[in-house]
Amino acid sequence: MRRGNIIVGLDVGTTKICALVGEVMDNKIDILAIGSAPSTGLRKGVVINIESTVDSIKRAVKEAETISGVEIRSVYVGIAGGHIKGFESYGAVGIKGKEVRLQDVERVIDSASVVYVPLDREVLHVIPIEFILDGQDGIKDPVGMSGVRLEVKVHIITGAVSSVQNLLKCCERAGLDVIDIVLEPIASAEAVLTEDEKDLGVALVDIGGGTTDIAIYRDGSLRHTAVLALGGNHFTNDIAIGLRIPVQEAERIKKKYGYAITGMADGTEEMDVAGADKQVRKIPRKYIAEIIQPRCEELTELIKREIENISVQELGLSGVVMTGGASLLEGLDRVAEAGLGLPVRIGMPEGIKTSHVSPMQNAVSNPMYSTGIGLILHGSANGTERVFYGDMFNGIFDRMKEWVKNLFGSNGHELRGKTVSMKQRG
Secondary structure, three states: OOOOEEEEEEEEOOOEEEEEEEEEEOOEEEEEEEEEEEOOOEEOOEEOOHHHHHHHHHHHHHHHHHHHOOOOOEEEEEEOOOOOEEEEEEEEEEOOOOEOOHHHHHHHHHHHHOOOOOOOEEEEEEEEEEEEEOOEEEEOOOOOOEOOEEEEEEEEEEEEHHHHHHHHHHHHHOOOEEEEEEEHHHHHHHHHOOHHHHHHOEEEEEEOOOOEEEEEEEOOEEEEEEEEOOOHHHHHHHHHHHHOOOHHHHHHHHHHHOEOOHHHOOOOOEEEEEOOOOOEEEEEOHHHHHHHHHHHHHHHHHHHHHHHHOOOHHHOOOEEEEEOHHHHOEOHHHHHHHHHOOOEEEOOOOOOOOOOOOOOHHHHOOHHHHHHHHHHHHHHHOOOOOOEOOOOOOOHHHHHHHHHHHHHOOOOOOOOOOOEEOOOOO
16 A cells, blocks of 8 residues: 655646656655657647647546556646746845744745736746845855845746646646646756756756757756747658658657768668658658758757847856757757757756666656656655645745745755746736
8 A cells, every 4th residue: 555645747748748647755756657648739838729638638647547556636737838938036125033034035035026927927936046135145045044134036937828727727627636837847957957067057958849948057046948939840840841751750750760960870771761642662861860950950059049148148057958858869969069069968857766666767767758757856845735726826925935934944945946836926
């Protein structure tokens, strides 16, 4: 009989929908099941067909339930898409006592959160970057310190109201309660980045089917987020158009024969390709690389521009970590390394600790599951029994206070990697 806490991460992507079931016990996480279903109701990370999305979610959850033997009722959901925007904000309060208390941290975060947000957008996360106490910056945990003025810098992430509500509606119609909504690159970062990388400065590049999500960390805190409307599906579509073959065949060829660099392909090697008329013909393998390479270079250039255009250029980066299913394209890391002028590695989920040998353990060591694993890690670190029904945007500041108490309560943990999830502007 299981004694652990069951946490489910639901990765609603453009290409596939994955439900990962994790059991948390004794500060260790076992992955019990992975349920997956093709995603046909999303485009570039945004729901465009509710019924198709609901059906895919149900199929993925059902598979996960069958494998794990667990009935899934509530989930942590990842969100992405071109509608996601981030910006920095600032707040300051006076300290009423001789030292900083939890209530002071709550008040200063509240003050930083009071910003103008258009009516068609909702705040998803408020992420503290650093605290400043009487002019001393770089403070991660101000509780217990003496001072008279406390300031905070935060990174606020917003999303389109319609996109958020449609995602929540799909989960609700699939019979699931949403515990929290998490920006997907933040979830992926939980799974693949090390604390040293976050401290030194790193860009996480999560390449999915429809979008590429970017999260930049420095000094242990998130400093910038962005979403590019280009992903692995664009590679597939280029192959389908270039070879005049169905998209399904193009996807198969990309995974089996694709290279990101023309020079990696053997000029004499040929492969079988089935056209729309089911006729099979042989073509040189290097043709695939010739089609894919320009798109890989375009993606690299877009990532480079995003890194160069952010307002924290002086931070500097020690490297880039690429993850997501499309990062498995052979040679893509080499293209990115050459174009960005930074070390690049492929990020595998590494945040899972096992209390016993799990048959799913080898399966999840794959970049395509980074977001799902990250959602489970987020749920275990920010564990809450609160579930949002119907109007899921109520009670923000109550949740914020709960988060601060959990964060600093008994052990005085630092703010590194933590987020305040927001469901309403207040």
